[in-house]
Amino acid sequence: MPEQSTPSIPSIPSMPSKLSTASTGSGGPDPSAPSRPPAAPAPPTRALRLLRAAGLVSNFDRFCIAPMLVLIAGPLGTGLSTMALAAGVYYLTYGLMQPAWGLASDRMGRIRVLRLSLAAGSLAAALSALAPNAPLLIVARALSGACFAACIPATLSHIGDVVPAERRQRPLTDLMTAFSLGTALGTVTAGVLAHYAGWRLVFALPALLAGYLWHALRHLPEPARRPSGSPLLAPFRVVLATPWMWYVMAVALLEGAVLLGFLTYLAPALEARGVPAPVAGAVSALYGVGAMACAQLVKKLVGRWSPTALIVAGGAQAGAAYALAAVSRSELALAVTALLLGTGWSFLHTTVQAWATAVTPAARATGVAMFGVSLYGGSALAGGLTAGAAGHHAYGGIFLAAALLTIPLTLAAAIGRARYRCSPAA
Known part of the structure; x- marks a missing residue:
């Protein structure tokens, strides 16, 4: 892959005297320029909705366990400190897998990797719902974290590929809103659902939703990519x-x-x-x-x-x-x-x-x-x-x-x- 030429960090005294007041979160053009090239067409609304839904499901699955630790520990016959491992290993694998998924997304394609992660995440979340004991639940949550971690680099990079830089922050803000909604739902509703309907139902929800999204994303076109003949x-x-x-x-x-x-x-x-x-x-x-x-x-x-x-x-x-x-x-x-x-x-x-x-x-x-x-x-x-x-x-x-x-x-x-x-x- 050819190396992208990027600017080096300038020294403090060389701060530009004129900043664009119309630039966006990823660097817009100088408004003093005489003309602006025509904007690329916006990606389909349905495609953006599906990407936001993938982010929501990912964050729901990541944050839903914290309010349920006490409710899970009792039925599985273990202590709170042991159940806390289920949350800890999720965050660990979620963070560690970011580079791996990012690399796969750059080489295989955003949608292909996103669908792969959703399919695997659906199975891991289902395994969490069916886990008969604490060790298997901990393993299942580790796998869930590793799988759903792909949603961040794949969805953000997809928007970066198809939305021009000067208009990119708006759809990215919508994506962050979906992440926030998933966080809020995972934090607030998980405890209530676990109390009244059982904690296994909470894990079953992202399993079902991720499976649906895997199917729904099958027709979403892949953004154009450079040939992948470069080293891994x-x-x-x-x-x-x-x-x-x-x-x-x-x-x-x-x-x-x-x-x-x-x-x-x-x-x-x-x-x-x-x-x-x-x-x-x-x-x-x-x-x-x-x-x-x-x-x-x-x-x-x-x-x-x-x-x-x-x-x-x-x-x-x-x-x-x-x-x-x-x-x-x-x-x-x-x-x-x-x-x-x-x-x-x-x-x-x-x-x-x-x-x-x-x-x-x-x-x-x-x-x-x-x-x-x-x-x-x-x-x-x-x-x-x-x-x-x-x-x-x-x-x-x-x-x-x-x-x-x-x-x-x-x-x-x-x-x-x-x-x-x-x-x-x-």
């Missing part, structure tokens, strides 16, 4: 040889810590004050509600606000959210925190995500996958570094640290995005 690991060589990709991955590492890692402490902070677990889970789920509610606003602002402005707005919301949580851990304060983190995610993450789809167009899915590895790696790093403080219920200090980290995150993302200009092939 050539996409990784393209990604790792691009300085801007390293920069974006560093931003993703910080973003994962701030917007995902510290987020997990909202519910434990409430439970430490005696708030019932269902209420604490519902408060945490407001994160997804905020992301979905704000997504339409972000879509309207794309093209009106520069990517830098969107990033600064998202960082400001995240910083305010954690500052409030550092001051008060009441139900109202943490509900507002969750909502602000969700709206901040819509502004900041969708802009950075759109940026990641443009940096290495010759190996787009692999680049998006490496972005995902950095994002989830940052989340895991934040959790590991703060585990001791969380064990002592020092949530005020944890949230204060998160608020302070939003400053370098916002500066790095905003300055980098302002300097970046995507290549014409993006």
Whole structure:
């Protein structure tokens, strides 16, 4: 595969004096240009709906187990700590398989890989629903995480392939909204369904939906790809040889810590004050509600606000959210925190995500996958570094640290995005 030429990171004094106010999350053209080439036709609405549905099912399957750990442990005759492994191995395989699926998507095609992962994920989720004991359930959840991990690089890269750069953030925002909806449904409804209808039904739902999507996607056309006569690991060589990709991955590492890692402490902070677990889970789920509610606003602002402005707005919301949580851990304060983190995610993450789809167009899915590895790696790093403080219920200090980290995150993302200009092939 030929190596894509990309710009190198310029020095600080060379900041361009004129930034495009109409550029989008992945780098639009300069408005001073005399003309703009005709926009490519938008992908079919049904195709976008199917891609969003795949993202929703993936996130539902990923987040549904957390509210059910106690409900599953009893019938399977095991302890909570053992059942927590079922959640842990899912996140581990989900993150580790990102590069593998990204590489496969670049070489085999987006839709082919997406259908393969959905078929395998459907079987793994069905095995989860039928698991007779804890060890088999842990294995089934590990397989589910490995399979559904393909939904991120495949769906994001498909949109990156078929939507022009100047219009890309709008469908990406819709995709992130579907991810957020899957998170909210997995967090809120799983516990209720498991309580009234049994936990096996919860795992059966993504199994059935993934099987349906495997069938429904069979007629979706594959985006045009370059010939795959290059070495197997050539996409990784393209990604790792691009300085801007390293920069974006560093931003993703910080973003994962701030917007995902510290987020997990909202519910434990409430439970430490005696708030019932269902209420604490519902408060945490407001994160997804905020992301979905704000997504339409972000879509309207794309093209009106520069990517830098969107990033600064998202960082400001995240910083305010954690500052409030550092001051008060009441139900109202943490509900507002969750909502602000969700709206901040819509502004900041969708802009950075759109940026990641443009940096290495010759190996787009692999680049998006490496972005995902950095994002989830940052989340895991934040959790590991703060585990001791969380064990002592020092949530005020944890949230204060998160608020302070939003400053370098916002500066790095905003300055980098302002300097970046995507290549014409993006």
